[in-house]
Amino acid sequence: MVDAARQPLIEVKTFTEVEKVEGYVGNFVVTLREKTKYVRADRCNGCGACTKACPVEIPNYFEMNLAPRKAAYIPMSQAVPLIYNIDMDACIHCYKCVEACGALEAIDFSMEDKLVEQEIGAIVVATGFSHFDPTPMTEYGYGRFPNVITAMEMERLNNSAGPTNGALIRPSDGKSPKQIAIINCVGSRDKRYNPSCSNFCCMYAIKNALLLKQMHPDTEISIYYIDIRTPSKGYEEFYDRARESGIRFIQGRPSEITEDPDTHQLFISSEDITLGKVIEREYDMVMLNQAAIPQPDQNHMSSVLNVAQSPGGWFMEYHPKLRPIDSPTDGIFFAGACQGPKDIPASVAQGSAAASRASRILHSDSWQIEPTVAVVWPDRCVSAKGQACGICARACPYGAIDYTKGLAAEVITAKCHGCGACVGECPHDSITQLHYTDAQVLAQIRTLLAVEPEKKILAFRCQWCSYGGADLAGTSHFEYSANERGLRVMCSARMDADLIYEAYRLGAGAILYSGCHPQDCHYITGQVVGAKRAARLEKIFERMQMSPGRFRVEWISAAEGDKYARVINEMQASLDAIPEDVLKAEIERLRPEMAKKLTKLDEIPGVAQALVQVDFIVNEMVGKEKVA
Amino acid sequence: MSEDPITKSHAADFPQDEPRIGVYVCHCGSNIAGVIPPEEVVDFAGKLPGVVRSIDTMYACADSGQRLIKEDIAKYGLNRVVVSACSVRMHEPTFRGCVAEAGLNPFLMEMANIREQCTWAHGHDRAGALEKAKDLTAAAVAKASFLTPLNMIKVPVTKRAMVIGGGVAGINAALDLAEQNIPVTLVEKEPTIGGVMAQLNKTFPTMDCSI
Numbered sequence: 015m016v017d018a019a020r021q022p023l024i025e026v027k028t029f030t031e032v033e034k035v036e037g038y039v040g041n042f043v044v045t046l047r048e049k050t051k052y053v054r055a056d057r058c059n060g061c062g063a064c065t066k067a068c069p070v071e072i073p074n075y076f077e078m079n080l081a082p083r084k085a086a087y088i089p090m091s092q093a094v095p096l097i098y099n100i101d102m103d104a105c106i107h108c109y110k111c112v113e114a115c116g117a118l119e120a121i122d123f124s125m126e127d128k129l130v131e132q133e134i135g136a137i138v139v140a141t142g143f144s145h146f147d148p149t150p151m152t153e154y155g156y157g158r159f160p161n162v163i164t165a166m167e168m169e170r171l172n173n174s175a176g177p178t179n180g181a182l183i184r185p186s187d188g189k190s191p192k193q194i195a196i197i198n199c200v201g202s203r204d205k206r207y208n209p210s211c212s213n214f215c216c217m218y219a220i221k222n223a224l225l226l227k228q229m230h231p232d233t234e235i236s237i238y239y240i241d242i243r244t245p246s247k248g249y250e251e252f253y254d255r256a257r258e259s260g261i262r263f264i265q266g267r268p269s270e271i272t273e274d275p276d277t278h279q280l281f282i283s284s285e286d287i288t289l290g291k292v293i294e295r296e297y298d299m300v301m302l303n304q305a306a307i308p309q310p311d312q313n314h315m316s317s318v319l320n321v322a323q324s325p326g327g328w329f330m331e332y333h334p335k336l337r338p339i340d341s342p343t344d345g346i347f348f349a350g351a352c353q354g355p356k357d358i359p360a361s362v363a364q365g366s367a368a369a370s371r372a373s374r375i376l377h378s379d380s381w382q383i384e385p386t387v388a389v390v391w392p393d394r395c396v397s398a399k400g401q402a403c404g405i406c407a408r409a410c411p412y413g414a415i416d417y418t419k420g421l422a423a424e425v426i427t428a429k430c431h432g433c434g435a436c437v438g439e440c441p442h443d444s445i446t447q448l449h450y451t452d453a454q455v456l457a458q459i460r461t462l463l464a465v466e467p468e469k470k471i472l473a474f475r476c477q478w479c480s481y482g483g484a485d486l487a488g489t490s491h492f493e494y495s496a497n498e499r500g501l502r503v504m505c506s507a508r509m510d511a512d513l514i515y516e517a518y519r520l521g522a523g524a525i526l527y528s529g530c531h532p533q534d535c536h537y538i539t540g541q542v543v544g545a546k547r548a549a550r551l552e553k554i555f556e557r558m559q560m561s562p563g564r565f566r567v568e569w570i571s572a573a574e575g576d577k578y579a580r581v582i583n584e585m586q587a588s589l590d591a592i593p594e595d596v597l598k599a600e601i602e603r604l605r606p607e608m609a610k611k612l613t614k615l616d617e618i619p620g621v622a623q624a625l626v627q628v629d630f631i632v633n634e635m636v637g638k639e640k641v642a
Numbered sequence: 643m644s645e646d647p648i649t650k651s652h653a654a655d656f657p658q659d660e661p662r663i664g665v666y667v668c669h670c671g672s673n674i675a676g677v678i679p680p681e682e683v684v685d686f687a688g689k690l691p692g693v694v695r696s697i698d699t700m701y702a703c704a705d706s707g708q709r710l711i712k713e714d715i716a717k718y719g720l721n722r723v724v725v726s727a728c729s730v731r732m733h734e735p736t737f738r739g740c741v742a743e744a745g746l747n748p749f750l751m752e753m754a755n756i757r758e759q760c761t762w763a764h765g766h767d768r769a770g771a772l773e774k775a776k777d778l779t780a781a782a783v784a785k786a787s788f789l790t791p792l793n794m795i796k797v798p799v800t801k802r803a804m805v806i807g808g809g810v811a812g813i814n815a816a817l818d819l820a821e822q823n824i825p826v827t828l829v830e831k832e833p834t835i836g837g838v839m840a841q842l843n844k845t846f847p848t849m850d851c852s853i
Contacts, residue, residue: 015836018828019812023820032806039798046829074839093834113790135800138819140812142837166841180648249845315806324678333731350811358810358845365814369822372803372815376824382794385749428797448792449749453656457784462777477730485729488758496770499777500759565684577794579763620656624788630691631784635777 015094028628033129035137036317038431039345040381042134050125052100060096062088064121067114072104074177081177086111086121091175121187124577136345136372139329140365141315143351143482146201146208146305154200154302158275159185161280161299165215168222172229182230184299191298192232195282196223197240197268204307210326212306214357216243219303220253222259228625236262236295238284264293271300293457306355313533319346322479322534324573330534339367342478342536342572344383347371361371386449386504388414388433391619392422393443406436406445407508411538433537434508443512443618450503452510452615453624459517460628462499464635467521468597471585473500474509476544479530482572492579495586497523505529505537506544512612514551514565519608521601524564524585527551528578531569541569542637558604561597564589661692661787664720666711668702668727670757670776677761678772683726686776690783694718702727708740715744722750722786726779728757747791756783803827809837 018024021390027048034045050384055062064086074083076090083089085104088096100111100121112121126177145166148156156162162185163171174180184191196219202212216239223235242263244253257263266285273280282299309315316323321341324330329352332340339347349368375381390406399404399421407417414429415436423445425436434447446452463470481502487494503509506529516527527548535541548567555565568581589597616622665687669675680698686694695718699707702725714720723746725737730753738748756775764771801824805816807828816828828835844850 015813015840017836018808018816021817021820023824024816024826024828026808026828026830026835028808028835029833031831032828032829038797040797042800042804044804048828053831084653089834090836090840092836092840094836095834097833099833132802132804133800134802134804134827136803138803138804138805138812140807140809140815142807142809142811169842173716176843217846220845221849225844225849246847252847320808336732349805349815350807350809352807352811354693356811358839361809361811362814365811367816368811369803369815369818373819373822373824375799376801376803376819378820380796381799383797385792385795387795388697427795449789451788453788454785457788458781461781461784464780465777467772481729482731484763485731485758487713488729488760488762491762491765493766494763496760496764496767496774499774499781500755501781620788623656627691627787628784631780631787634690634781 015092019094028095029099032315032318034383035366039383040135040375042137042345044132044134044137046130046132048128048130050127051097052102052121052123052125053098054120054122054125055095055097058097059118060098061122062098062186063114064098064100067110069110070104070106072101076178077170078164080167080170102560113145118444121274126414136347136375138347138349138365138372139319139321139341139352139366140349140368141312141352143306143311144309146307147303148200148488150207151200153270154197154268154300155271155273156302159271159278159280159350160184161191161273161278162271163299163301165218165222165303172222172225180229182226184278189298191229192225192234193297193299194235195280195295195297195300196234196235196237196303197282197300198237198303199267200302200304201307203240204305208305208307211243213355214306214604215303217249217252217357220256220261222301224256224259227261232260232420236263236264236297238266238268238282240265242265246357303380306351309352312352317533318537319343320536321346322530322571324354328352330571330573339364339371345375384432386447387427387430388425388432388434388436388445388447390423390425390445394442395422396442396444398422404440405439409435409543410437411435411540419642431537431539433505434503435505435537435540438508438510439543443614446619447460447504447508450508450618451524452512452618455501455503455513456516456621456625457536457628458501459513460520460632461635462501463517463520463522464632467498468523468601469589470522471490471495471498471524471526471582471589472522473498473519473526473582474506474513474528475500475502476529476536477502477504478536479534479572480528480568480570480578483570483574483578486572486575487579488575490575492575494579494582497586498582505535505540506548507537507540509544509547511551514614515608515611516615518601519612520603521605523589523597524566526581526585527567528570531571534571546570558607560604561592562602563591654716657788657790659721661722662718662720663693663696663724663783664711664714664718665693665697665724665726665783666702666707667696667698667779668707668725668757669698669700670727671701674727674757674761677768678756678775682772683756683775683779687724687726687779687783690780692722692787693783695720700849703733703736708736711737711740712744713742715746721746722752722789724752724754724779724782724786726754726756726775726782729755729759732783747793747814749792750786752782752786752789792817801825802827807837808832809833810839812837
């Protein structure tokens with residue numbers, strides 16, 4: 015902590031929140047809100063006179079509310095930087111602190127929050143985790159029974175810098191507890207709250223037990239556990255040490271804690287798997303080893319940073335195995351528990367790893383980004399012909415399109431992220447996306463539907479989420495119908511209505527229109543553009559009286575392999591439910607309607623030539639001369 | 643190869659050259675070949691218009707696989723490459739790099755995902771998986787036929803990092819960056835850095851002080 019403050023190249027901004035992140039790799043612009051402390055950092059010398067003078071006392075969250083603090087405060091004595099704060103919610107405006115501060119004149123009640131912008135090349139996200147509040151688990155009585163405490167409360171009670179100066183006392187009567195139980199997996203590995211394992215709590219329970227035993231050798235400690243997980247280096251030995259020092263390990267998840275209301279003694283009912291029976295034991299104090307959960311503002315940060323969340327709410331890495339430090343956004347990296355529960359050694363290691371990933375960029379003079387950007391055909395743009403339009407500029411999540419009536423729209427390449435929203439939205443087909451041109455995507459659609467198109471489920475997927483979901487379905491070996499034929503574009507916003515009409519015209523049995531969940535979009539609001547179009551298409555197909563299930567819209571994250579497989583299987587079932595002759599008749603009935611919507615397809619530069627050539631490929635595939 | 647990545651004149655709308663495509667069907671050990679016979683995909687792809695070379699390889703991503711592709715580019719005058727193997731999320735950068743080493747523009751390489759999105763998901767339906775692998779390969783060949791060369795876009799880099807969160811991971815990342823002479827802004831929403839670690843007493847497995 016102190017090293018960070020002392021390092022001249024690190025600017026520490028505490029009490030500061032990230033409001034907005036704009037830009038792209040190498041060129042982010044981050045807006046920070048420096049919340050006011052009402053104390054001037056350049057004048058405060060950390061003497062603490064204001065705290066002594068302050069008459070207001072409120073619970074100190076840093077001490078898990080076990081001790082009070084003043085309205086003029088620092089959360090802990092080793093605070094870095096050592097600058098005092100005035101908590102304006104608690105302050106009674108007596109100005110005794112101002113008096114005490116005297117000639118320093120560090121306290122300034124006229125200060126306000128400040129918004130500052132910084133230009134940043136790369137970002138490391140290390141926003142950490144939060145603790146599960148066990149209050150909803152009424153069976154453990156937390157909040158009702160004073161001697162049931164959480165792990166973090168134990169941490170402060172047992173800490174020489176804590177509210178009791180390290181004296182272990184039980185909250186009900188201040189006596190020193192002799193029989194202590196620690197219950198593991200409180201809110202973790204529990205389908206009601208968090209199904210996953212919190213990673214470090216087994217070791218954490220053992221640490222607390224050993225520490226208590228060391229400081230109070232006459233204390234008897236029992237740890238209730240489901241499994242003890244000590245896989246890292248030196249951890250099993252640590253566990254052995256605990257067993258040798260007489261700590262009792264009971265395998266079984268307690269079903270209930272009851273209390274004697276007079277003595278506040280606690281009774282834990284639990285199974286003991288080793289003994290094969292239900293046991294009840296009495297304790298003076300019980301510590302609940304809480305699950306690690308995402309930060310309360312993790313969803314908010316996820317949208318500010320434009321990074322997706324895994325099931326459970328943690329930030330999602332680019333690839334769990336190959337790029338575990340990278341976010342899906344180039345130039346943003348993860349460190350520590352914001353990505354999933356991690357202990358200190360793992361967090362430190364990941365901090366170094368993230369620094370190393372970021373420094374690759376920061377040590378370069380320039381960075382390369384993919385050229386899959388949008389380009390306007392100026393001679394096709396209706397604005398150049400004097401028509402008011404600007405649909406492309408409105409669809410663009412990045413403000414990367416210059417639109418002035420009378421001039422052809424222009425893409426500012428450095429700002430373009432290549433989602434293709436403008437391409438999908440342009441009603442005049444005046445924009446294309448490099449590497450995902452209409453000619454290229456149409457060529458894929460034609461080949462994928464070359465043979466028995468009515469049996470096929472054509473799946474449009476975005477690169478970042480639903481394509482990843484399909485990958486995960488495979489990696490997890492979740493089986494689904496082999497009639498699925500997938501193709502990839504960068505974002506659901508690129509899934510032009512023309513592509514869908516053309517697929518139906520060719521006789522596709524069913525089409526999946528899929529992308530990310532709205533909050534996960536790699537392109538800020540690309541999914542919103544895609545979702546609106548999908549909703550329009552749903553209405554159009556309903557009016558055409560298309561059989562239900564032939565057009566399906568689903569938002570599937572890269573973590574939802576199971577959902578991808580389920581959706582495809584459900585689509586297969588809907589397709590199976592339509593009698594073959596009915597389906598074929600419907601395809602024939604709708605073919606001219608689809609064709610009507612596609613009159614201008616051939617005019618898109620490159621498309622006509624491409625389709626002629628694709629027909630040669632398709633002919634080879636079906637082994638006949640003509641295709642639909 | 644076009645010099646300007648963004649050809650405003652749209653010379654890139656449609657490829658100017660006749661495609662000479664090489665198709666490489668990966669076994670991925672038994673990951674693909676255990677479900678479908680790669681040779682059948684090879685035979686099928688070999689007949690597609692524009693394909694001048696079609697062959698299977700045990701591991702396309704291995705040195706031997708990449709060497710085969712690079713040698714073929716010279717030997718057969720390939721101007722497009724299709725790799726039927728795994729996910730683009732896994733190896734698109736690998737094969738783009740591979741063709742670039744042989745002097746081909748990296749954007750003239752297209753992948754068909756016949757592992758994650760085919761053999762791994764359709765182990766129960768081997769005939770269906772084979773048909774799908776052929777179709778996915780054909781779609782990649784079709785797209786490859788119309789690929790045009792593109793150049794990466796160079797952007798400048800601001801030499802400053804931001805670390806959001808001043809807990810143990812963030813502090814360590816900030817220190818590592820600063821020690822490499824990179825200026826860092828360390829942002830923390832609480833009034834002090836330290837995070838959860840600062841609230842802890844001793845820490846495992848060494849039982850030393852947390853701060």
